[in-house]
Amino acid sequence: MGRSQFNIISFTISLLFLSVMTISPSIGQVFNPWGPPPNDKEIEANLFRRIAQHFSAEVALGYGSTRYRQNLDEYQIYSNGSNLYLLGEDSLGNSVGIGNWLNRPFLTDTLDTASAIWYQNTLNESDQNRSYVIDSLEKRLVGGGNAIPIHLKLHFNYDRYRIGAGATFEINSKANLQLKGFPDYVANYESDFKRFYTRKFYLTAGVRYYDFWDFSYFADIEYGNFRLSESAFPGGQVSTNNYWNISLPIEKNFSEYFRLVMRPSLDLKSINTTLPTGQSIKTNLWNLQFQVGVRVSFPLFKKCPISNCEAQKEHRHIDKKFRGQPIYKWQNPKVGENDPYNMNEKREAFPFLKRK
8 A cells, every 4th residue: 555545544534533523512412302402401481381370260060059047036927828928017107018028028008917817836727728927936937949050260379279269150049938937837938030140259268278199178268249130139129248158179180280170168148138118137048059160270381282292291392391291181190190091900899980
């Protein structure tokens, strides 16, 4: 081999070595489908998402039972077999009856109180067609109706605590009331409406006091105001007060962002009805409800936009971070955690629940 050929070969080898040393670092950076090298700083969500992840929305539908209660001890009550009336005096001092006093009271002077029997609790009279005047005994008008509530709540969540606001819409059935402790031949009170609507707007606060497996247990409280249908409860005759609601919701956590909510609750509210005689009657309304719905939180990262990406956890692409799961699944699952078929191992006691 001549000296010139040796120099050419040496030059070629040196050039190839320099090329590899120069290109290798850039190749290492380009060939990284999951983002920057490991020694780069952690990628965080933008400020908007870091704040928004603390917010959640809840929507639920349910069933409720409303209990009405009035104290009528200071009134005489007239029962004619089919209706109840309060006895009072009009502005001229004439004896009158007051009907439909729950929501739309009116006066009548057609009651025949002179021929009525003064009711006594030891009286054996049981004629449904006779009229009675009830005076000296304890008189509590009680009864109830049904309700279908639907609500929307917005929460700000921080650690175990949450605050927020909400609105509830209810469809309520007619009220059927009875004088507590009185026999059947004394008439019942039946409202003049078939249904009415309730709108509630409120502030809410709560705390998560216990976690077990995938379930979280909360204690919530609401405070706000409510409005009743003007057609059933005219504003000129019926006034409402602020109300309280106490609830103990249980949430099944399907992921960090998606939960099934089961919410038992108790409403405590009241109304005041102004009578044509100038008096006022307070009615307590206690509403026991059970609602089922979902609560969804704003996700910290966007869903990965690459359709064929098979990453199951939160991961990087170039300089952005994405989640690999829909919001109703755990975002960083353990092996098989989001695979429903693995639940067959937990269903041995109930073979009919297994997937085929």
